[in-house]
Amino acid sequence: MINSELLEIIGPAFVAGFLIALTHAPLGLEVFKRGIIFMDLAIAQFAGLGLLTANLVWEEPAWWMKQLTALGLALLAASCFRLIERHFPHEQEAIIGSSFVLASSLAILILADQPHGGEEIQHLLSGQILFVSWRDVLFHAPIYIGILIFWIGCPERSQSTTLFFILFAVAVTSSVQLVGVYVVFASLILPSLAAVGSKRKLVVAWSCGIMSVVTGITISAFIDAPAGPVIVLMFTIVAILIRILNSKVKYLLQKLQYRTST
Numbered sequence: 120m121i122n123s124e125l126l127e128i129i130g131p132a133f134v135a136g137f138l139i140a141l142t143h144a145p146l147g148l149e150v151f152k153r154g155i156i157f158m159d160l161a162i163a164q165f166a167g168l169g170l171l172t173a174n175l176v177w178e179e180p181a182w183w184m185k186q187l188t189a190l191g192l193a194l195l196a197a198s199c200f201r202l203i204e205r206h207f208p209h210e211q212e213a214i215i216g217s218s219f220v221l222a223s224s225l226a227i228l229i230l231a232d233q234p235h236g237g238e239e240i241q242h243l244l245s246g247q248i249l250f251v252s253w254r255d256v257l258f259h260a261p262i263y264i265g266i267l268i269f270w271i272g273c274p275e276r277s278q279s280t281t282l283f284f285i286l287f288a289v290a291v292t293s294s295v296q297l298v299g300v301y302v303v304f305a306s307l308i309l310p311s312l313a314a315v316g317s318k319r320k321l322v323v324a325w326s327c328g329i330m331s332v333v334t335g336i337t338i339s340a341f342i343d344a345p346a347g348p349v350i351v352l353m354f355t356i357v358a359i360l361i362r363i364l365n366s367k368v369k370y371l372l373q374k375l376q377y378r379t380s381t
Contacts, residue, residue: 129340131251135297136336136350138256138263139306140328142290145270147307148320149283156308157215158200159291163303164222165196166292167243171229182258189295193288196222201284245347246299249340259293266290299347305354306332313358317365331357 169189173180310324317323335350
């Protein structure tokens with residue numbers, strides 16, 4: 120049985136991961152449909168750069184200072200990518216990829232003289248979801264729930280280009296603080312890859328995300344391994360298994376159709 124101490128650690132992580140999986144699935148499908156795969160990685164990196172900048176400017180910044188700085192940079196990046204999509208569609212992936220490299224390099228420069236700079240970079244990239252508290256969950260949960268309600272209730276408006284970029288930046292800003300850049304990218308793109316060829320893409324993407332987060336957090340907690348890399352690994356494995364299962368089901372259905380028609 121899971122003891123109360125372990126449950127206190129993984130409980131907030133499970134809730135945070137569940138909210139991220141639910142919110143990132145529709146956003147990732149939209150990113151995949153638009154063909155701007157590296158946008159999520161770049162915006163996540165800019166949000167992380169905002170967190171590092173807040174820590175550099177203020178000695179002990181309040182949570183709202185870090186949130187506003189991270190969100191400001193994420194929205195600035197999203198606005199630039201929106202303009203690039205409109206005016207330079209054939210160059211957008213190259214520009215977005217270069218922006219990610221730029222943000223990563225600036226983060227390294229900011230932390231170059233910091234005594235714990237290496238730990239900060241690792242935290243930014245792979246996150247520390249097992250250290251998420253109930254206070255963190257209570258702060259970020261309304262953001263995810265609001266995005267989900269608006270996305271499902273007003274699909275045409277939420278998927279309009281400008282508003283989509285805003286919603287995306289807001290979601291990614293919270294997610295980077297909870298799980299890091301790598302998990303943000305994996306939770307957006309790998310469920311979308313798992314859903315390729317499926318009739319109910321959102322259901323498949325949600326299933327992939329939830330299974331990956333649950334198994335990843337559970338395994339990392341029990342074997343005492345870094346949660347971020349384990350979750351990314353589980354996203355990869357689950358996405359591959361879903362694609363294999365989907366292809367097998369399609370093959371069996373085609374075979375059954377052929378037999379019934381002859």
